[in-house]
Amino acid sequence: MRSLCALLGAVLGLLLLTAPxxxxxxxxxxxxxxxxxxxxxxxxxxxxxxxxxxxxxxxxxxxxxxxxxxxxxxxxxxxxxxxxxxxxxxxxxxxxxxxxxxxxxxxxxxxxxxxxxxxxxxxxxxxxxxxxxxxxxxxxxxxxxxxxxxxxxxxxxxxxxxxxxxxTLSDAALLPEGLDERFHEGAALARTHCLSCHMVNGYGGEKHEGNLAEITKDYEEDEFIGLVLAPLSVLDETTMPALDERLPAEERQRIARALYDYLAALPVLE
Ligand code: HEC
Structure with a gap:
């Protein structure tokens, strides 16, 4: 009887663990x-x-x-x-x-x-x-x-x-422990502007493959900012939209830079 209970317990535990x-x-x-x-x-x-x-x-x-x-x-x-x-x-x-x-x-x-x-x-x-x-x-x-x-x-x-x-979302993928607080705004900006299509450490959309935390580290800051502000200035042909063009030019620059700083600092978790 006891072993049956243990088995049931184990099965239940497994179910709970794997429940989405x-x-x-x-x-x-x-x-x-x-x-x-x-x-x-x-x-x-x-x-x-x-x-x-x-x-x-x-x-x-x-x-x-x-x-x-x-x-x-x-x-x-x-x-x-x-x-x-x-x-x-x-x-x-x-x-x-x-x-x-x-x-x-x-x-x-x-x-x-x-x-x-x-x-x-x-x-x-x-x-x-x-x-x-x-x-x-x-x-x-x-x-x-x-x-x-x-x-x-x-x-x-x-x-x-x-x-x-x-x-109910957890922030662990975007804000791993130890990441300096000054990057929190960058994480929020990525969520607003990038993560419908891209993934960061397994969190986000799947329209373009790859971990943005990893891909960004291959870019020089200026090239990355150019890409975010005007994708067609860096890529020959793309469906990636430019960062919200209704925002003032200075604000767009600031956001692109904050995104770069955040993604360059973010550890690659998967
Ligand atoms: C509507 C979807 C969409 C959004 C939003 C989007 N991207 Fe993209 N992005 C793409 C696609 C699609 C590509 C692939 C380029 C291509 O071949 O068309 C791409 C390419 C890239 C690349 C180059 C990847 C490589 O392999 O070198 C980077 C870096 C990038 N995006 C960063 C960003 C950042 C940062 C944001 C937020 C400001 C963003 N993207 C928002 C769709 C998107």
Whole structure:
């Protein structure tokens, strides 16, 4: 009997150890989602940030459901208590992480079609790409009349979303013990500007392979800053967008330098 208990204990321990820290849900096919939601999809009119140039905005109609309704459907009514962050994983490895609380204060929609029936694609001007497929799902924000959201551009607008997770993030990969506190801002900047696509010590997106903590150490500071401010000045051809061009030039320089200092100092953990 005792050995059975020990065995059960061991199995349980193993289960607990291997249990994922996050709650994950694959997005169902569009027809299935519509049937499960039990209500007709709505039209959301937004300024499409991928098409915005400077202060000129293009309004686009999308069809979908309020994000809070989809999240409650996927995870249950208490979804905000299951993780601090909602993570959207895209087919191409892009990862977007957004504080769960934001969905309670701003309007967001998970959409799957254009209101006018046009192909579900967008031109991504910042990444020099046209007719980019948006499906299966695209997260859009009710940004008309909301200057703060408009100022964020396309940062929190993941497309090709196939999976949604609720997670509570640990800082260990980005801020390992012993890293000087003056680099903490650099870590926060990397999270905001780089880690949707790139990974640092296993944390981040998978759109471009490699550990940014390792890759950066191969770059001279000036070359790295040139790359971040204007990728096409260093690479012949790339879909990497330039660091947020709506920020003042001095601020962009400062951010690029802080990113370099942080990534050059960060130990390579994996
Ligand atoms: C939208 C996705 C995206 C974002 C955001 C992004 N990058 Fe990139 N980055 C790429 C891609 C894709 C490449 C590969 C270049 C290519 O071949 O197109 C790349 C290449 C690089 C390289 C060169 C890698 C090498 O192998 O030499 C560095 C360094 C880099 N990025 C740093 C950054 C930093 C720092 C940030 C944040 C300021 C950033 N990137 C933001 C997509 C992105």
């Amino acid at each position: 820290a996050a709650r994950a849900a694959e997005m169902p096919p569009v027809a299935a989602l519509q049937a499960q939601m039990g209500s007709a999809a709505a039209t959301a009119t937004v300024y499409e940030p991928h098409l915005s140039v400077g202060d000129a905005h293009t309004a686009v109609d999308y069809v979908g459901y309020p994000a809070v309704d989809v999240l409650a459907h996927l995870f249950g009514a208490d979804w905000t208590e299951q993780g601090e962050t909602v993570e959207f994983r895209a087919l191409d490895g892009y990862v977007s992480r957004i504080a769960a609380q934001r969905f309670l204060s701003e309007g967001a929609f998970i959409v799957f079609a254009h209101g006018d029936g046009a192909p579900f694609t967008v031109d991504n001007l910042l990444q020099n790409e046209s007719d980019v497929p948006l499906g299966p799902y695209y997260l859009v924000w009710d940004n008309i009349g909301n200057p703060a959201l408009l100022a964020e551009g396309a940062r929190n607008w993941p497309y090709q979303v196939a999976e949604v997770l609720l997670v």
